[in-house]
Amino acid sequence: MTVEHPALALRGLAKRFDGTIAVAGVDLDVPAGSFYGLLGPNGAGKTTTLSMAVGLLRPDAGSAQVLGHDVWQDPVTAKRLLGVMPDGVRLFDRLTGAELLAYNGLLRGMDPAVVDQRAAELLDVLALGDAGRTLVVDYSAGMKKKIGLACALLHGPRLLVLDEPFEAVDPVSAALIRDILTRYAAGGGTVVFSSHVMEVVERLCSHVAILAQGVIKRVGTIDEVRGGRSLEQVFVEVVGGRTATGEELSWLSR
Amino acid sequence: MALPVSADATPAAPVRSVSARHFVRLKLRVMGNNFRGQGWRIALFIGGALLGLWFAAGGFFLFAAPGLTGNGEYAVLVAAAGGGLLVLGWLLLPLVFFGVDETLDPARFALLPLPRRTLVTGLFVAALISVPVLAVLIASFGLVLTAWSLGGWSAGLTAVLGVLAGLLLCVAASRAVTSAFATMLRSRRVRDLAAVLLAVTAALLGPLQVFGLAALREADWARLAGVATVIGWTPLGAPWTAGIDVAQGRVWAAPVKVLITVATLGALLTWWSRSIESAMVGAASAGKAPVRRGVADGAVAQLFPRVAGWARRDQFGALVAREARYWWRDARRRANLITIAVVGIFVPVMINVTGGDFAAMGEEGFTAAASDSSPVVVTISMLFVGVLASVTLANQFGFDGSAYAANVVAGVPGRVELRARMTAFSLYVLPMLAVVGVVLSVLIGHPGWIGLTIGSLVATYGAGLAVNSLVSVLGAYSLPETSNPFAMNSGAGLTKGLLTLLAMLASAVAAVPMVVAAALLGDAWLWLALPVGVAYGLGAALLGAYLAGDVLDRRQPELLATVTPRR
Incomplete structure (x- = not known):
């Protein structure tokens, strides 16, 4: 029944904060089984868009559907299909990694035995087993990202929405996260993630959308968006970055 | 506080040297910007200032009471006990209740090429610009009034000197202690522990006050006066009692007490400048939590x-x-x-x-x-x-x-x-x-x-x-x-x-x-x-x-x- 629906469908999502428009009507269709990169400069509205898509922030207008279930009309079903790793949001970090996973699993209504088994596996694969009884608040930035990913994966969601999964992560952890995400997508899951690291997006994604000033500027498969050039060139052109002419800041070279 | 600049230094020599004046202006500017467009903040500030003045007036009359009544008997007691409480208050209250005024956070100056002396002096002078300092200044001039009315102008002048030194002592003590604490509290575990200890202290303040009052009611006043004399010779009471000593004929005591105060002040500032340095560069380790090995239990059982x-x-x-x-x-x-x-x-x-x-x-x-x-x-x-x-x-x-x-x-x-x-x-x-x-x-x-x-x-x-x-x-x-x-x-x-x-x-x-x-x-x-x-x-x-x-x-x-x- 859910096969014909896109994994994530956004229609006219809009949000303004205190008079400034953060997101001005975003339409997006994420095909099931795709690896979708949401690109944009700082302040483009990536986090706002994703927060509205997963039910963390109520949109001023528009709708979001996860595999055909409206996130705001039928949150229970939609949230069951969703795994989310928000950025800039704390975890319940006075728990240990294992406790945090158990908490999230039970909160999702999972069977305790399954929670135990999956938590052990995730901690092992993500190399967090050594942390033992260390509280998450004492984890390093990379470890926090990894335990956040584990929390999002634990209940086996059909759609994974990750906000900046590669921010502040060292290359070793990044490779591990990339590996797990690739495996998850190969197994039929759908991944949507935001980033401004072009290399990662180019290497991983099947589809890309470029967001700037709260609007989608380019969207399509990665080859369509690139059009034979490098993704970085397209991105800078679309976003309208300034290129130095060489005249100003001349005192920098002495 | 001129910056020692050698003209032939390799990096371009600064055109103007930094003095305490810059810190004062910076502090005023930061305070002003905080108010910009925030009506309620201005209202809160005015409310706080009025409250401060209210307490200042109360303190003034308390300190001035021995002078106003012309009764010198309890002058030392009032000066030593009141002044000592002031110093203690400056030491402890920021830790327990109010927090430190971090308008000028030392860490922000870490990247600037400032000698430590300049920095400490500047921050110290900037710290003097605050409502509580003004309130204490007003209150403690009650002591000057007492000394002057009991012992004439020479006692009054000594009291002015003592009171100003005492005020500097209060501010230096509060800065040094909070700075030292802040360095210690870099580690989360120590911080949690400290927060709890402070909560206990705060919760106990009420009960202690009641017991203290009860004890006062039954206290032997003569013995208290003896205790006050002793306190007067510690840094807690020395600056406040110097004027009274002159008024009561112990002229030799005044310079000694001023010396005690100045020595303490110097020690506190040195301590502060040490801890500022470690606060700036983050010398204290982040306090890595001991890794406790996981028990054999499953994740759910651990939760x-x-x-x-x-x-x-x-x-x-x-x-x-x-x-x-x-x-x-x-x-x-x-x-x-x-x-x-x-x-x-x-x-x-x-x-x-x-x-x-x-x-x-x-x-x-x-x-x-x-x-x-x-x-x-x-x-x-x-x-x-x-x-x-x-x-x-x-x-x-x-x-x-x-x-x-x-x-x-x-x-x-x-x-x-x-x-x-x-x-x-x-x-x-x-x-x-x-x-x-x-x-x-x-x-x-x-x-x-x-x-x-x-x-x-x-x-x-x-x-x-x-x-x-x-x-x-x-x-x-x-x-x-x-x-x-x-x-x-x-x-x-x-x-x-x-x-x-x-x-x-x-x-x-x-x-x-x-x-x-x-x-x-x-x-x-x-x-x-x-x-x-x-x-x-x-x-x-x-x-x-x-x-x-x-x-x-x-x-x-x-x-x-x-x-x-x-x-």
Whole structure:
């Protein structure tokens, strides 16, 4: 029944904060089984868009559907299909990694035995087993990202929405996260993630959308968006970055 | 404080040297920018300044009293005790209550090429620009008036010198101690511990004050004067008593006391400049927590603490377990629990034991006691404790901050969420309330009233839970996500105060039936109070969770937005 629906469908999502428009009507269709990169400069509205898509922030207008279930009309079903790793949001970090996973699993209504088994596996694969009884608040930035990913994966969601999964992560952890995400997508899951690291997006994604000033500027498969050039060139052109002419800041070279 | 600049230094020599003047201007500018477009902040500042002036005037007349009355007998006592309290206050109050004025945070100067001397002098002078300093200055000039009226202009002048030195001492002491603490508190574990210790200290201040006053009433004044003389020779009292010494003919003492003060001041500034350096470069290690090896248990078994071991391993159980862990592991929450425990015992004991002679009447026997109005007083004091305990939950979601997003993403039903939070909090509070009930009824000499005390406590606590769960959903506000346990959100204080007051009033009103019953039903109530109170409390709490849970379901994202601190 859910096969014909896109994994994530956004229609006219809009949000303004205190008079400034953060997101001005975003339409997006994420095909099931795709690896979708949401690109944009700082302040483009990536986090706002994703927060509205997963039910963390109520949109001023528009709708979001996860595999055909409206996130705001039928949150229970939609949230069951969703795994989310928000950025800039704390975890319940006075728990240990294992406790945090158990908490999230039970909160999702999972069977305790399954929670135990999956938590052990995730901690092992993500190399967090050594942390033992260390509280998450004492984890390093990379470890926090990894335990956040584990929390999002634990209940086996059909759609994974990750906000900046590669921010502040060292290359070793990044490779591990990339590996797990690739495996998850190969197994039929759908991944949507935001980033401004072009290399990662180019290497991983099947589809890309470029967001700037709260609007989608380019969207399509990665080859369509690139059009034979490098993704970085397209991105800078679309976003309208300034290129130095060489005249100003001349005192920098002495 | 000219910067020593050698002209032939390789990097371009600074055109102008930095002096304390720049720090003063910077501080004034930062203060001014804080007010920009924030009417309520200006109002708060003016309110604070007026309060400061009020206290300053009070202090002035206290210090000036020996001079104004022309009675020199207690002059040393007033100067030494008052001045000593001032210094102690400057040392301790920033740690316990107010936080440090970090308008100019030393860490921000770390990258600037400033000699340490310049930095310390600049920060010190900048620290002098504040309302409390002005207030202390005004107050301490009462001492000058005393010295002048008792010993003429020479004593007055000495007092001016002493008072100014004393003021510098106050500021230097507070800066040095908070800076040293801040360095120590870099590690989270030490910080949590310190927050709890400070909470205990703060909670104990009230009781200590009462005992102190009681002790004063019976004290031997002559002996106190002797103690004051000794204090006058310590850095605590030296600057304040110098003028009085001249007035009373001990001219030789004044220079010695000024010397003591200046030496202390120098030592404090040196200490401060040391700790500033380590605060700037972060010399203290981040305090890596010891890695405790995981036990062989599964993840689920690890999540559930022993107090919540009975809970089913489902959504409700997970929430209870996590909350129970948080009430213990989160220093902010633990500090609240400690406050409840200390105040919960102290206030009813004060009201019932020292406040009335009911207890004495009660000694004669149960029938005599039952005929007086005491059950009403006891119920009212229990009402206070119950309300105080439950009002801790008025901003329960604020404790979570943005971490609450996990529950929103998981789609936890509001009723389950609120019931679980109430349950977890009650795991700690109900035993405490039981102890309060038993201890109080024994202390007032009516062990038979245990039913009454516990019944009233549980009833008010339950009604308070109901009110506060609604308040916590509708009136949540964010708490600062900071590493400094002394930091507060300026402005949040006022909101918090109003909200807390509202919640306490509503909870108290909800518990009024218990007082009415105690007043009307007489003897029978002593037996009925326990079952009726427990049923009333439980019913109220469940009803509150039912109603507030519905509201929570409709505004989960909005609640998340209000408790997420703005960066």
